[in-house]
Amino acid sequence: MQVVAPLDQPRSVHRARKRLFVGLISVSCLVMCVFLALLWVVPYIGLDTIHPAAKWVLGALVIALIGLVCVAYWGLFLNIVTKKPLPGARRFRGLTIKLFLPLMVLLGRAIGIRKEHIMLSFISVNNELVLAEAGRYAPGEILLLMPHCLQNSRCDRRLTYDINNCVRCGKCPMAGLLELHDRYGVNLAIATGGTVARRIVVQLRPRLIIAVACYRDLSSGIQDTYPLPVFGVLNERPHGPCLDTTVSLPVVEKMLGRFIDPNKAKDGRTISTGQAAQS
Template identity: 90%
Template sequence: MQVGTPLEQPRSVRRARKRLFVGLISIACFVICVLLGLLWLVPYVGLDNIHPAAKWVFGALVLGLVGLVCVAYWGLFLNIVTKKPLLGARRFRGLTIKLFLPLMVLLGRAFGIPKEHIMLSFISVNNDMVLAEAGRYAPGDILLLMPHCLQNSKCDRRLTYDINNCVRCGKCPLAGLLELHDKYGVNLAIATGGTIARRIVVQLRPRLIIAVACYRDLSSGIQDTYPLPVYGVLNERPHGPCLDTTVSLPTVEKMLDRFIDPTKAKDGRTVSTGQAAQA
């Protein structure tokens, strides 16, 4: 199944994904508030035996938690709608990743919504929040993190160990990505899995990641690297998952133009899984 990148998909598709996200997160917020309310109602009678004011103190605490959830929800909602940086934007993104997303997956399962739709919706909203939150960085502070499935399956070059082994024949997107690295000076790495990807991130310590992967790997990667901002670009899979995938190079370059500080020197470098492991 071929999946286009968020910037290439029709605007109606992107809007539909955001509506799904907002709808599920609204229900999740309502469920949390109801559960917090029940925490007060269930022991309401029993608390009188402790102290006459105990139920009211406990109720005030619950009400305060409900208020915090509502503030978080509306802050996130406004962030999504306005696409502008708001006070506490990083915290809103953190709440989305750590609290609301797991609840949304459970709600989606209850309502029969495929997990893929929820993950795609999450990636789309995450990208909007990263665009609103992130500034501009030196090229050396930006990491282009690529999946190994971008390499042509018939290629005998060992690129996952050293990407510089690429002869740039043009049969896969890696040649174009290396050209973007040469042009902008950003860091470029290929990861064979989540463990290697985390190792590369720890080694380079970038301030922003532009990651290319399928929706599953992007979703888990965004969660694993928080609070580090990750802009996700969905790969295209004309031959199915994990085989000769490709990516829209204009989309990647557009994001580089968005995030790179033009006044900074081009000081990036290519790394590979083998080099990261030896560092």
């Protein structure tokens, strides 16, 4: 699995994912508009029996809804194309997560596009929206959220309960991630699943998350934590899913450089899953 990040993936791959996303969201918008229009057209004849003006009132409501869908679509489209923070950027990301993504998955299934490709395109576009929307934060306001499968499967250290148990032997990416924590002062945590990840987020209340996971966990995590911005980095899986995975540390570090405010004091903390945050 390739790491999905606008900074290190081949430009052709990134453009292809953006084209897929834009294409699906365009068709989704059209389907929604046609559906809303049918809500007016289908009962058009029968509404006269209720009141002569009933069909026009319903028509005005449908047109207003179509207008909102189109405004949301064009706002999101321009945000993706220009890569600049537009007014209402957070709302556009929310519409993508809550409204367009489920419809795009259904549409993709209907026309034979694999869900994996749709999720990858969603993560790629989400990252661009986060880069356009998010500002810079103190290190203690940023959380590096890692999956437990980054730990070497033959290691007998229980890092999911106390990340400081790591002896930094270098046999897995955890040593490098701990070095990034020490260097930049950001929070670092390992999650064994979605429930634990949500508890860590509630516990720490970060303003930004840089999350590493497979495309399924990243997609669900981005949806679960909205409106909190999540920049997703796909893990690499040379041994298959959930076993001795790895991550591009230069990409993670580059993102830290993008999101950390250099003028704010270093106040990072390392937390361990299931325990209270430690200063």
